[in-house]
Amino acid sequence: MTDPIDPDTLTDPRDAAAFWFARVHSERMSEAERQQFDAWLRADPAHGLEYRRARGIWNASGQLGEDRLRALVQEEAPAAARRRSPLSSRRRVMAGAAFACTVAVVAGVALPRWMAGDPAYAAQYATQPGQRQRVSLPDASVIDLNTATQLAVTLYADRRVVALAAGEATFSVTPDASRPFYVEAGGATVRVTGTRFNVRRDGDAVRVAVDAGTVAVEAGHWWNRSQVLLSAGQGTRTVEDGRLSPSEKWDVPTLLAWHAGRAVFRDVPLSDAVAEMNRYGHPPIRVSGADVAALRVSGVFSVDNPRAFLDLLPAIAPVRVQAGSDAVSYTHLTLPTKA
Numbered sequence: 001m002t003d004p005i006d007p008d009t010l011t012d013p014r015d016a017a018a019f020w021f022a023r024v025h026s027e028r029m030s031e032a033e034r035q036q037f038d039a040w041l042r043a044d045p046a047h048g049l050e051y052r053r054a055r056g057i058w059n060a061s062g063q064l065g066e067d068r069l070r071a072l073v074q075e076e077a078p079a080a081a082r083r084r085s086p087l088s089s090r091r092r093v094m095a096g097a098a099f100a101c102t103v104a105v106v107a108g109v110a111l112p113r114w115m116a117g118d119p120a121y122a123a124q125y126a127t128q129p130g131q132r133q134r135v136s137l138p139d140a141s142v143i144d145l146n147t148a149t150q151l152a153v154t155l156y157a158d159r160r161v162v163a164l165a166a167g168e169a170t171f172s173v174t175p176d177a178s179r180p181f182y183v184e185a186g187g188a189t190v191r192v193t194g195t196r197f198n199v200r201r202d203g204d205a206v207r208v209a210v211d212a213g214t215v216a217v218e219a220g221h222w223w224n225r226s227q228v229l230l231s232a233g234q235g236t237r238t239v240e241d242g243r244l245s246p247s248e249k250w251d252v253p254t255l256l257a258w259h260a261g262r263a264v265f266r267d268v269p270l271s272d273a274v275a276e277m278n279r280y281g282h283p284p285i286r287v288s289g290a291d292v293a294a295l296r297v298s299g300v301f302s303v304d305n306p307r308a309f310l311d312l313l314p315a316i317a318p319v320r321v322q323a324g325s326d327a328v329s330y331t332h333l334t335l336p337t338k339a
Helices: 013-024 031-043 045-061 066-072 079-083 089-107 270-278 306-316
Strands: 121-126 133-136 142-145 150-155 160-172 181-185 188-192 196-202 205-212 214-219 226-231 234-237 262-269 285-287 296-302 320-322 331-334
Touching (some): 013 031, 031 045, 045 181, 188 196, 188 205, 205 214, 205 226, 296 306, 306 320
Parallel strands (some): 160 181, 285 331
Antiparallel strands (some): 133 142, 150 160, 205 234, 262 296
């Protein structure tokens, strides 16, 4: 009998994805394993991509028929399934098929082409704080990267995938119904065939806004995922449990003002405005005190000229700007001292 596989020893994301897919659908995961699985997904955007690929393999395998799938599974594979309480026939085959994938890749056996799917194009792009960049892909889609953004693009014959590790980007996707376009951002997945939309990722927080067309967004833990359909002028964001907020009408042109080098604030807390300006890499601004943070501000500011933001602040809010002693010091915003 084959020894149990330790997922920590599977250094190839494809191997680990096959293992976790089988484990997730075994209905025998412990809470510790669930936490380990979630940590694995968060550790690298490639992990989520390979896990969804494993799920796609299973979805495609539904067209083969159960007899053919059983023929792909080694005798040891369904043994665990046979020891369990009765499962549906499809669930048994699913666990076995995923196990077969794991055995195959660990043993070095080449998977069928429809499983492996070698990319036709792969590249990584990144911007520094304060930098913006436009990228044209071989399929004529265009990606605009905002400040401090990292993403990886992988184009296959049947799909186009972008893994957004950090930052913000706008995607103008060339329509192709035969090759859906996916953006993976943490626990969220955006799926389109042709549209223009914006995705921003700050750690585990993800925001999606649609400028044209429609998109489908999924997010949440594997056992409690939510899906939201968005059309032009709508947006959604992840909430505390990783699920998605309901679709809302958003001011998308304002969200996309960064394309023109502007940040637009309409009656927002000063703390939010400062956090936005700090994204662009100038000497950081620190708000001193909750009273200052709660002040409301409005205005249009250049993200390329942060000094102008600081110069104008005392005219639009009752604050005092206290510069640091050198270029790397924080600039403090405080309430004016009383005479």
